[in-house]
Amino acid sequence: MKLAGIDLAWTEKNCSGIAFGKLTGNSLTVNHIDCGVFSPNSICSELKNRHIDGVAIDAPLVINNPTGMRECERSIGREFGSKKASCMPSNLSKYPNHPAVNLSEQLLNAGYNHLNIHSKWQVECYPHPAIITIFDLVERLKYKKKKGMRVADQQYGLHKLGKLLKALEISPVLQLHIPSKVALENFAFGSEDRLSGKALKNHEDKLDALVCLYVAGLHATQNTVTHGTIETGYIVTPKCQSYINVNSSEEPWHMAPWAVETAYNYYRAAIETWRVDGKVSMTNAALAIEILLKSFRLTPALNIGDANERYEWKRNSVAGHDLSALYDDLPSPLKDKLVASADLVTLNKYRNHFSQSRYSYEVNARVGYNDDLLKLANLMICRAVKVYLEHGCNDAFIKNFSV
Template sequence: MPRFFGVDLAWRDGTPARPANETGLAVIDESGAVISAGWERGVDAVAAWLIASAAPGDVIAIDAPLVVTNAAGMRQAEREVGSRYGAWKVAANPMNLASPLQGGAALRARLEHAGFHYVDGSGPPPADRVSMFECYPYTTIVGMEELGYDDRRPRYKRLDPAVSRTEARVLRAAACDQLLERMAGLDRADPPLRMRSHPLAAALVDDDSPLLDAPYKHREDLLDALLCAWTASIWHRHGATRVQVLGLGAEPDEAGRRPTIVAPARPMQRVAEPEPAAPGSRVDADGATGPALASEPPRGVDPGMLARVLALGAEVQASDGHRLEPTLRSELAELSARIVRRLASEH
């Protein structure tokens, strides 16, 4: 009987001077029972726990970029998150090789060294190996009708900048408690998630979400790990009937891995899946393929500036249209001025 692991990975690994943030971990079985739940810190500890716990046939869903091939900018899968789930106020943070937040790729490498198998989600998992794929809990929340988020995602992560920080923490806690209440109703879903089958998961449902940031984040990490585990179960149970693969048309890495996100989806969140690109071809934002692009950005384009523009764009898209924080507004103004100066100098 396969088991389904969820990993809400801290993207930044630890150093002697700065320990890693907590990673939430959860395991459920085919009945939806939560058979393990908890936290670890650092890629090494997470990898050791998974290697000791998982067995052939098990599936691991990890909320972190596992395969990164782009030198700058945003991966195709992340662009597709915005294009397909943006109406629900869901956007993905951009990831590229210039980012220092490479914990996901490091974890994948350690698990592959132990014999685990990365899958892009386009086919069934091998029964004789442990499979792992990348997921994004927000797509599960808005992509599974059972949770009832028909119009927009719950704001249970970032504080709302449109109100005071005190009020924003109250609103965040209320959104989290509502999400957990809905997750508690998944015991009859297909596949099920039985939140009250484990004391730590049951405590998420029964206890009010804290207002202070540190205890709140501790709780949120486990919540997201449970959503990841449920995503693994959904993919294993239903495949393409309830899940789509984002970034499937992206160029693979040197080992043939495609940087994809396995995302539950409603019919209106889907578009026709592109054909996988042949090695050495490029994939445009709309999924069209063409001749390979150079590995370096075009001449005259500052990759650091481009990465910042994309990151800020994702932040703005996730801001729900509220007023921007002063620091973000200042950065956007600075970037706009630099872009205008660059265009003026080129023409």
């Protein structure tokens, strides 16, 4: 099922964030994010062109009350007001021509019914109560710019929200997968303190769109509750349940020290060949990283428990030499331990180096060479050995390795 989440600007002069993803079972994978000034017409056209099945929108889709608040907004206030997540009132006096209502009506004409997941659908959502419910927070997470708010406080709030969203990768309810390529192109995870002005606002809009996309996934899997009615206006929020399994912080993986040693040997080959041919050296380094990343997804197949234990790699859904895809397939708790945020840029830049540039004489091979992959291979091998030691590995290579 193709889904979208929209953080819709309440005026057509401001930027909106749109996140697109694909839902398969209980896994939601983000595949594209947009941020810019979009009209209701352009958004509706984009959803139709992408064949989106369902969309969650952060904006009032139905406004029929002349004044005051919609009943759904009162309901949200009753449930989340004590956690500082009440709604701003929406009414026809205040918003006689709200762009969200315009968008919703266009979506209705395009076959997107309200709430009904058995056809194409649209729902209204609200990120603050969604975040509170999903992550069991005591109050609203402060990441949106408010009058008098320090930039540093907003940066910290956005950093915290990013970490929370990434933790959903192992959610027992609905897993959220943000491929490293999508993350690098759209977010500044781990570097929020460097953002300011428009870049900071765009980061906020994209994160809000991501929350909306996740709510769309929850609605598609019948994990939402509805406040209000279609006639008077409604807001869907996540069901109250455990979205992050605190008892399963580590995804199981099997230690394969021989594979780590093999990765190290290719790294040594990269060092030795650097003086002879830098391009060959880069290929050896890329192969070292590939083997290291694969080592965390190997399963014992022969000589189990012995020093010469042999393994199988059966991750057929992952491209064999694509370093970014292999990183994305790592057990979630290991990602930050093996690859720092800054290193992801290098990993993504050379993600297909082995498959596309190992033959330097071919027309499409990368021109020139550098030691970026060698440095990254060295760092990752040292970090992998540290992880193995933390897990009590007694292999001679691991124990005698000088980190």
